[in-house]
Amino acid sequence: MKRIGLIDIGSNTVRLVLFEYTSETGLKELQNIKTPARLARFLDKDNVMAEEGINNLLSILSSFQQISSKYGVEEIHPVATAAIRQSVNVEDILKRAKSEIGMEIKVITGxxxxxxxxxxxxxxxxxxxxxxxxxxxxxxxxxxxxxxxxxxxxxxxxxxxxxxxxxxxxxxxxxxxxxxxxxxxxxxxxxxxxxxxxxxxxxxxxxxxxxxxxxxxxxxxxxxxxxxxxxxxxxxxxxxxxxxxxxxxxxxxxxxxxxxxxxxxxxxxxxxxxxxxxxxxxxxxxxxxxxGLREGLAMSIISEGHPAAFNKYHIFRDSLIELSNDFHIQMEEGEKRQQIAERVSHELEKFDFISLDKHEKYLMKNAAHIFSLGSFIDRDASSQHTYYLISNSNINGIVHQDRVRLALLASFKNKTLLHFFAEETGWFGTDDLDSLQSLGSILKFANALNVSHTNIVQDLYLEKTGDGMLLTVKYKGDPIAEEYQTVRQKKHIEKIMDKDLEIRFVEA
CATH class of the missing domain: 3.30.420.150 (Exopolyphosphatase. Domain 2)
Structure with a gap:
């Protein structure tokens, strides 16, 4: 774990942001405090920073220093932009900051x-x-x-x-x-x-x-x-x-x-x-x-000691992993749910019960990883917590409509609740909701197939049996919990197929 403080000395405001980085949860903002300084207004026509402006800045920096110490911050990085950069007496400002409060301000170029x-x-x-x-x-x-x-x-x-x-x-x-x-x-x-x-x-x-x-x-x-x-x-x-x-x-x-x-x-x-x-x-x-500036600088500082901390080509994936870790979803659990959901959807596609495009599969796979994450707060109200947490969380690398789609999938419980949550935004038509219901149904069934979190399911496949369908589940271990839950949740798959479904567990 690493904690750093960044002080952004701007021309309009001075802001303190405290960051914490861990490899599990990524870069988190612990505190964010700003105060309007309007330093640019203290520059006279010759670009000399007035004494009032300097004293105002030093007072703010001293306060921010005290706040940082209470959070156990290891190092503080004060950076100054245009107002200080343009000041003729910039060296005097930097010397006073160093001598009076012990801060070394870095003046960054444009x-x-x-x-x-x-x-x-x-x-x-x-x-x-x-x-x-x-x-x-x-x-x-x-x-x-x-x-x-x-x-x-x-x-x-x-x-x-x-x-x-x-x-x-x-x-x-x-x-x-x-x-x-x-x-x-x-x-x-x-x-x-x-x-x-x-x-x-x-x-x-x-x-x-x-x-x-x-x-x-x-x-x-x-x-x-x-x-x-x-x-x-x-x-x-x-x-x-x-x-x-x-x-x-x-x-x-x-x-x-x-x-x-x-x-x-x-x-x-x-x-x-x-x-x-x-x-x-x-x-x-x-x-x-x-x-912006503060986060970009923080990432650069963290990367010096952790070169693999940030990947600009895997933004959404990394953001979801960090979200999973925030709510104590085990990586193995999420990956197994993804694997099962992919197998179930593939079997349904083989028999033309559904047809998923690449984007739908992408959303379903990622929703599988964080399915029912709200149970961390309250298992009985898991759907409600899951929807509101995901739809209102800052998830990097995804547009807002897809963030809500992700929330609707990860929180899926039944058609009624899906439509209730979807009404909040009013962004989705009938076809969208039908698709989301099918994907959510697959996720709920996939979750039932690993409800014990013991990864017993090794494989599964569908077959026709007269007017119905048979799902054979190959397992290793004790499937008692999965057998019970899949029977309870098979109605979601039956609605997709419009056929009866028999489930048979076979030891692998």
Whole structure:
């Protein structure tokens, strides 16, 4: 186990994130605390950080140091971005941090900031190709990656705080002239990045402003599940959020659900940036990553001692394994359930009772691994806990609709409960639900075939017997629990086949 603390000294906020890494459960966030510092506003016209800004920063760092010590953190990594990077008196700031509170602040370059954001995205988002944007208070980082390899990166000299200072000083947050000037300036900056135009790939947005945009949109449409990581919007959605912000008086911004109070005066400039980028890239979608600079840096630090800790090509698989370990599902148990589910589905396909595409098999296999994980909390309410835990968990490498499909499969108990859970999102039609019911039925039956967790089933196969079907199960060990449970659950398979099913256990 390794615990580290990262302090992200941004131009707008300073944030402490405490991470714990184990090989079983991966990288976990233990604590996340932020405070609005607005350091960029303490830079004068000559880029000298004012004494008030330095004292404010040192006070925050001292508090974060005390919090970290209470969590048993082994090492703290304070990193500074644009506001400190641009300060003429940066060396004085670093010396005072070292002498007064014993912290060595690392000032990272714009290129490094862009890299760490990219590094986090490719290890937590499934897209193979994308443009990333991380808009901070004083700078904006852009990257383009292809096949998960970094191709281009750049740091632009503006952020939400600097845009606000440049165009909105003494004006309303939605001043029409200021918005027009902001858009013109932003487009000029983006067009200067020659590798950006017409990439026609998804955009993945990182950072607090991006999360706020996503949360505002989710609130406006009553989005039924939690989390912005992997959440996707299109150009019209971005315009809807912009129109809402632009049409809201300053005094009423606090009433917009999803908007953080400390970002209310700087959220519109970020919305302008996102819309402009979407148009220049000719993007396919606008997706959000909750993982950015801090997670990318943490992964890099952890990887120094654990080179195999993170695999950008097996994101979903690794995320599921970590989820299984969180809820004490044994690897052998999950793998056996996967094996049995695959055999049952194959036998049903042989007789044309079902026809599964590759994606359905993929979801079924992974749902088998975490089937009924909610029993860790309460066995009697396992289905309910399983559905809500999975549908609202941050599972890397999977889109939100498939996350809910996974939750519906892993929680399957019967048709009634499946439809009850599915109504919460309203995302699935009759054909989808019929497919999910068949897959869930296979999983419930597969679970019954290893209910004792003793891996007694060695093989199984179906045969026709008159008007019905015979399932022969070859076993090693004592099948008493499996014999009882499969008889109870065979009705789910009979519904798929529309035939009676006889089950025969034969010693292998």
């Amino acid at each position: 290129k490094e900031e862009a890299y760490y954001g990219y590094h986090a995205v490719v290890h937590t988002i499934s897209n193979m190709d994308a443009v990333t944007i991380d808009i901070g208070g004083g700078s904006t980082e852009l990257t383009f990656f292809e096949n998960k390899e970094l191709i281009h990166s750049v740091s632009l000299p503006f952020g939400v705080v600097t845009l606000n200072t440049m165009f909105f000083q003494g004006k309303e947050h939605n001043d029409e002239e200021a918005l027009e000037k902001t858009e013109k300036y932003v487009k000029e900056q983006l067009k200067s990045v020659k590798w950006l135009s017409k990439r026609k790939v998804p955009i993945v947005a990182i950072g607090g402003s991006a999360r706020n945009i996503a949360r505002i949109h989710q609130s406006s449409i009553n989005y039924p599940i939690a989390g912005v990581h992997g959440y996707s919007m299109d150009r019209n959605d971005l315009q809807d959020v912009y129109d809402l912000l632009e049409g809201t008086k300053a005094d009423d911004l606090d009433d917009i659900d999803g908007l953080s109070k400390d970002r209310s005066d700087i959220i519109l400039p970020s919305s302008v940036v996102f819309k402009s980028l979407y148009d220049i890239v000719k993007a396919e979608e606008f997706k959000f990553s909750r993982k």
